[in-house]
Amino acid sequence: METLHVVKIGGNIVNDEKKLDKFLSTFIQLNSPKILVHGGGSSASDLCQKLDIPIQMINGRRITDEPALDVAVMVYAGLINKKIVARLQGQSCNALGLSGADLNIIPAEKRTGTEIDYGFVGDIHADSINTHFITRLLDEQVIPAISAITHDTKGQLLNTNADTIASTLSVALSDKYEVELTYCFEKNGVLHDEDDEKTLIKTLEYDAFENLKQKKVIHEGMIPKLDTAFEALNKYVQRVQIKHANNLLKDIGTKLSL
Ligand SMILES: Nc1ncnc2c1ncn2[C@@H]1O[C@H](COP(=O)(O)OP(=O)(O)O)[C@@H](O)[C@H]1O
Numbered sequence: 581m582e583t584l585h586v587v588k589i590g591g592n593i594v595n596d597e598k599k600l601d602k603f604l605s606t607f608i609q610l611n612s613p614k615i616l617v618h619g620g621g622s623s624a625s626d627l628c629q630k631l632d633i634p635i636q637m638i639n640g641r642r643i644t645d646e647p648a649l650d651v652a653v654m655v656y657a658g659l660i661n662k663k664i665v666a667r668l669q670g671q672s673c674n675a676l677g678l679s680g681a682d683l684n685i686i687p688a689e690k691r692t693g694t695e696i697d698y699g700f701v702g703d704i705h706a707d708s709i710n711t712h713f714i715t716r717l718l719d720e721q722v723i724p725a726i727s728a729i730t731h732d733t734k735g736q737l738l739n740t741n742a743d744t745i746a747s748t749l750s751v752a753l754s755d756k757y758e759v760e761l762t763y764c765f766e767k768n769g770v771l772h773d774e775d776d777e778k779t780l781i782k783t784l785e786y787d788a789f790e791n792l793k794q795k796k797v798i799h800e801g802m803i804p805k806l807d808t809a810f811e812a813l814n815k816y817v818q819r820v821q822i823k824h825a826n827n828l829l830k831d832i833g834t835k836l837s838l
């Protein structure tokens with residue numbers, strides 16, 4: 581089977597023009613078919629602050645009321661997505677910017693029945709992803725750049741965590757490709773000491789993850805990231821890594837193992 585790279589780029593890189601440019605010039609060097617997934621949580625929070633819209637995050641997930649959803653759509657599916665596409669096109673890379681509503685690629689269900697009301701947050705399932713259109717785009721050498729916006733197929737846009745989108749897309753495409761899923765962000769990988777880049781955990785097994793979570797060595801946004809990463813590995817994604825955005829092509833980072 582052909583290799584497919586699914587790369588998720590973190591919000592702190594997307595929020596910094598120079599870091600984003602550096603990352604994208606590396607991303608285009610990946611030879612095989614590739615998909616870029618992005619959110620931009622810190623940019624959305626910056627805009628919420630400017631507009632006096634309260635920011636509410638629980639377990640790394642944004643409580644998304646109507647004003648927060650408008651910001652999320654404007655920032656993820658609008659400004660950031662189009663900036664990324666323009667930069668990739670500027671480097672002769674034929675990118676197509678998409679939200680989950682475009683071509684109905686990522687149908688979602690509004691989260692209900694949880695103790696906390698998350699508002700317009702969409703849950704997604706690998707079985708519902710429209711792999712047919714994604715595969716056709718990849719066959720045409722198009723590079724999909726997919727933002728963290730989905731829809732309920734009845735006209736309502738929804739906000740879905742970008743790590744979840746990257747993982748679920750990878751699972752959905754793993755019966756057609758050997759998928760390599762890489763989460764890129766601003767640190768070297770999963771660290772024993774979050775403030776010391778030299779304490780990189782090179783291989784992380786599931787039991788060790790549970791243990792480090794209990795000890796709070798792994799916390800905040802890294803918990804949902806690793807939950808989605810292990811889920812992908814459990815569901816036939818070939819290789820899952822967490823890396824610094826500068827190290828996409830280098831063998832430096834955290835490799836997950838079951
Ligand atoms: N053990 C750890 N190693 C590295 N980062 C960690 C760890 N525990 C928590 N983190 C935090 O997780 C954050 C990454 O999660 P998140 O902000 O959701 O990333 P992204 O922007 O890629 O979605 C890091 O910026 C860091 O502050």
Ligand SMILES: CC(=O)N[C@@H](CCC(=O)OP(=O)(O)O)C(=O)O
Pocket residue numbers: 589590591592618619620621622624640641642652701728739740741742743
């Ligand atoms: C529901 C939910 O939490 N959605 C995320 C989507 C953006 C995202 O995931 O961006 P990062 O990659 O920068 O974290 C949010 O609005 O923050």
